Amino acid sequence: MRESRQSGRWRSIALLLTFVLVVAACGDDDATDGTDAPAGTDAPAGTDAPAGTDAPAATDAPAPDEPIVVSLSTDINILEQHLFRSTGSYAVTRALYQPLLDQVYSVEDGVRRGTGDVAPSEILTSYDVAADGTATFTLNPDAKFASGDSITSSDAVYMLRRSIEAPASYIPLLFPFIAVDSSTSFNVVDDLTFTIKPNQPTALFNRFMTFQVFGPIQESLATAQATADDPFAFDYFTTNANASGPYALNNWDQAAGEVILDPNPGWPGDVANSGIIVRNVPDAEQRALLLQNGDIDVAAGLPPRLLDQLKGDANVNVYSAPSTRINYIGLNAAAEPNLANKLVRQAMSYAIPYQALIDNVMFGFASPAGTLVTSNMETYQGEAAGVYTNDMAMAQDLMDQSGVGPFEVELAVQNSRAQDQQAAVFIQDALSQIGITVNINVLPDGEFSGKRDSRELAMFFHEWFSWGDDPYYQMTFLAKCGAFTNFAGGCNERLDEIIAEGTFETDPAARNALSLEAQQLMVDDADRIYLWSADWSLATQSDITGVTKDFTEVPRFENLSRG
Numbered sequence: 001m002r003e004s005r006q007s008g009r010w011r012s013i014a015l016l017l018t019f020v021l022v023v024a025a026c027g028d029d030d031a032t033d034g035t036d037a038p039a040g041t042d043a044p045a046g047t048d049a050p051a052g053t054d055a056p057a058a059t060d061a062p063a064p065d066e067p068i069v070v071s072l073s074t075d076i077n078i079l080e081q082h083l084f085r086s087t088g089s090y091a092v093t094r095a096l097y098q099p100l101l102d103q104v105y106s107v108e109d110g111v112r113r114g115t116g117d118v119a120p121s122e123i124l125t126s127y128d129v130a131a132d133g134t135a136t137f138t139l140n141p142d143a144k145f146a147s148g149d150s151i152t153s154s155d156a157v158y159m160l161r162r163s164i165e166a167p168a169s170y171i172p173l174l175f176p177f178i179a180v181d182s183s184t185s186f187n188v189v190d191d192l193t194f195t196i197k198p199n200q201p202t203a204l205f206n207r208f209m210t211f212q213v214f215g216p217i218q219e220s221l222a223t224a225q226a227t228a229d230d231p232f233a234f235d236y237f238t239t240n241a242n243a244s245g246p247y248a249l250n251n252w253d254q255a256a257g258e259v260i261l262d263p264n265p266g267w268p269g270d271v272a273n274s275g276i277i278v279r280n281v282p283d284a285e286q287r288a289l290l291l292q293n294g295d296i297d298v299a300a301g302l303p304p305r306l307l308d309q310l311k312g313d314a315n316v317n318v319y320s321a322p323s324t325r326i327n328y329i330g331l332n333a334a335a336e337p338n339l340a341n342k343l344v345r346q347a348m349s350y351a352i353p354y355q356a357l358i359d360n361v362m363f364g365f366a367s368p369a370g371t372l373v374t375s376n377m378e379t380y381q382g383e384a385a386g387v388y389t390n391d392m393a394m395a396q397d398l399m400d401q402s403g404v405g406p407f408e409v410e411l412a413v414q415n416s417r418a419q420d421q422q423a424a425v426f427i428q429d430a431l432s433q434i435g436i437t438v439n440i441n442v443l444p445d446g447e448f449s450g451k452r453d454s455r456e457l458a459m460f461f462h463e464w465f466s467w468g469d470d471p472y473y474q475m476t477f478l479a480k481c482g483a484f485t486n487f488a489g490g491c492n493e494r495l496d497e498i499i500a501e502g503t504f505e506t507d508p509a510a511r512n513a514l515s516l517e518a519q520q521l522m523v524d525d526a527d528r529i530y531l532w533s534a535d536w537s538l539a540t541q542s543d544i545t546g547v548t549k550d551f552t553e554v555p556r557f558e559n560l561s562r563g
Contacts, residue, residue, distance in 0.1 A: 073301030097215025122269030133201035144266025146248035158219035325465035330488035336458035343402035345526035350395035369530035379515035490527030
């Protein structure tokens with residue numbers, strides 16, 4: 001009976017939030033996404049938009065050979081693949097630079113989903129890893145840059161050495177995970193063959209070689225454009241590209257926020273379309289309307305509420321797939337002494353209406369999170385780890401055991417994160433039932449980030465996504481003692497030991513066992529309230545096929561086709 005009464009309570013809150021969202025349609029709630037990065041930086045902010053706006057009548061369908069128009073939620077700020085960049089830029093650079101490996105794909109619900117297996121990408125003919133971890137790559141002799149020049153092993157090795165030697169490059173953040181600490185690990189064997197020799201075999205090597213940051217760069221061009229102050233030609237490649245991937249750069253109108261990509265005739269794979277036009281439309285509602293009107297073919301970065309609305313449009317397909325991204329509330333004991341009591345943190349975790357959040361805030365476009373090892377991630381063992389479920393009786397019992405009386409705490413939310421603001425109302429109501437008064441503080445994004453980074457926030461929302469879907473990679477950034485991105489500030493030395501061991505463990509059974517122990521520790525510590533794992537999603541015109549989701553969840557263009 002407790003579950004039934006609680007369900008009615010959540011429905012009432014959901015109806016109230018629906019009214020608030022309709023009222024918001026009279027105002028301006030534009031927001032923009034953040035950046036994404038393979039090192040596991042903050043996931044895109046995910047804008048929301050008012051409901052109830054009718055789309056104009058659809059225009060005549062474009063011809064099958066017309067370029068496909070993709071609308072992204074951020075601008076394209078740079079094309080340099082070894083610098084942090086906007087979410088839109090990652091989509092464009094993935095089209096321009098072909099990584100060495102790619103995932104093996106299977107189609108499910110219309111989406112080409114990457115599996116855990118990898119294979120040589122189109123620019124390779126073979127790939128082999130020896131017992132000591134040495135990887136040998138053989139290039140496809142037909143692979144060419146957009147200029148028509150052949151891609152050689154010298155170009156691939158130059159890219160690798162540049163990525164680790166260039167002072168501006170962020171790629172040195174990645175190499176420790178694959179046991180590479182020097183450019184001497186990269187060697188040319190002949191014109192088409194090169195090797196990478198890590199210090200030891202690692203579990204993450206194959207996954208990392210699918211990342212777009214490991215796409216060949218033409219050495220001769222980089223050398224010609226280098227200067228004394230810029231020896232690796234970062235300035236040149238910030239606005240230019242001699243592509244090694246499926247597309248060549250036709251035009252980039254920075255003022256208009258538009259990039260035109262043509263198929264690269266030197267890429268030995270198959271491009272399923274005649275080209276791509278990438279447009280920046282930061283307002284989520286406008287992207288949805290343009291899609292419904294037929295003015296664009298693909299819309300990325302739409303919030304769950306708009307995706308739910310678009311599902312009812314016969315001219316639109318909404319594709320979604322489970323993701324390993326994590327949405328949680330950090331509990332910072334340094335900012336609120338009552339949160340130093342582990343029983344209080346555990347009580348709060350039991351009080352949260354997890355399914356109500358998934359149903360009413362995420363509109364079903366999410367899965368349970370569980371821990372930092374999310375429910376869609378390899379090695380997840382939620383039941384054995386004892387992950388939290390909504391149990392108000394247990395929550396109250398733990399509060400009574402804690403000896404902590406009623407108290408007030410501030411929950412910080414970003415101004416651009418409408419869905420987090422909605423979730424905060426559910427959480428405020430739930431925690432009030434066990435004597436915790438939650439004061440919701442909606443902050444401008446910049447102020448929110450500054451206070452989070454300086455550990456001033458007692459409770460705060462955070463979304464995170466790590467390229468590669470690996471549990472140990474994700475835990476490294478969010479759980480290790482002293483890690484800058486461990487914003488909750490928790491520290492468990494045994495968990496640190498597990499992360500260090502599991503990162504390099506290549507035996508699946510051993511990795512699984514270590515991960516279970518890690519999950520049990522995270523549940524017991526309760527440094528975070530693990531809310532949900534937001535689905536990956538993309539909305540398209542109904543005649544668009546070839547939607548692809550890989551380890552990075554960056555939009556892929558080469559398989560998109562019309563008709």
